[in-house]
Amino acid sequence: MSELQARNPRTGQIDYRFEADDAAAVNAAVGKARAAQVGWAQSGIAHRAEVLHKWAAQLQRDMEKIATALSIDTGRARISHEEVDAIGHMIHGYAEHAEKVFAPVSRASGAPDIDFEQQYVPYPVVGVISPWNFPMVLSFFDALPALMAGCTVVVKPSEVTPRFVEPLVESIRAVPELDGVIQVVRGDGATGQALIAAVDLIVFTGSIPTGLKVAQAAAQRLIPCFLELGGKDPAIVLAGADLDRAATSILRSAVYNTGQVCYAIERVYVAEKVHAEFVRLLAEKAAALALNYPDMGRGEIGPFIFERQAGIVAGQLRDAEAKGARIVTGGTVEEHDGGLYMRATVVDGATHDMELMTEETFGPVVPVMAFDTVDEAVRLANDTRYGLTAAVFGPTPEEATRVAARVNAGAVSINDTDLPRAITLDGEKMAFGMSGIGGSRYGASTMMRYVRKKALIRNHGEVKPLAVLSEEDA
């Protein structure tokens, strides 16, 4: 066991220490999960839904304890409550859809006398490795469909935001039926690697460099691996679009959670003839946003959760300025009582030779670039190794949709941003490029990622005679 420590994003102080789980502790958790899985899978969908609903109710009772710890982990208030609430909503949604998704399939096949049954066999133990930007939601976004499918889960949250784990584990313990079914291990990359070495399927949410390590470790064991990685999501604003609407929506997406969101809009392409007006509107709206400081309950922009991120954002801005971009508003890392903040930042004159337009920023920054033709806008939007989400604003939804259909991303919001958040259980989306691999994480069918499809095939007629061999040889 080794001791890890966590920094408080509002004070800059190291005020929390914990023991990381080593390989032996991870193996013990996975062993317990494996033993519990048999009964959990056999108990049926209705029972699993009932137990998870019980947990959702328990989470509401434990709301203050968990949200308070999450707030210290992340330096923000309102989103912490939303994170806890989201778990209940997701449980409700998956429970509602599970019977239909896993409905028995039994029918005749194309071949005479042969019929088959489809069986869904859950992967026994699913490992989940999650990042620090939404510590609670991203620990369970993938765990919940796996649980509903009949797997048990072992979750490893980020070591950057560890405080919520204690009250979380207490809330799981308060539901005895979850014993062994949901477990949480704590630690950094070493604990993550130990988890991959022990589970039957791994889901990872985090950065591309770590995702590559996770994929390699999973490949060594030939276990399925679903990766949900970073983004550099574009927005295209066509001539004739409602500029005020576009500026509001793009800014909201870019600065929500201080821009520490994988699907935040991180680059904007705007038609040359409306470019100046759009930048003016964007800058005006950005300048009106306040920091969540000194009062965490007021303002719109919180501190950087991860100290290193502030340096990455500042470095990208320096690189952009050196290459000719203009910071219209914001752009400075401000230190207040040890916390690191940046006001909503608008950058004009960005180009693709700047890191700000090619690398994930994860800060409250909106870089803008003008385009002449729609073809150029689409080419620029697709000039990326990422492909998580995108947005297109146009004079009509139809015109925007035609452009959206040409953008390489798993989901494109039309005349708004961040719409995937509204449809977690409808529609499906898969990442393009290096933003991830694996079946859709959205839609009820995401539960299918956690089962193997097995066919039971019956022959009700005669078996083929041995003579068939010589006929085939002839």
Ligand code: NAD
């Ligand atoms: P990260 O890759 O640094 O860490 C993520 C997790 O991986 C942590 O729990 C960490 O302890 C663990 N880890 C580190 N090294 C490991 C290793 N060698 N083997 C196994 N596990 C290891 O990511 P982060 O900085 O915590 O999160 C930010 C990143 O996550 C951004 O790139 C962001 O875009 C991405 N993200 C993606 C989504 C999505 O849904 N696609 C959602 C949120 C965040």
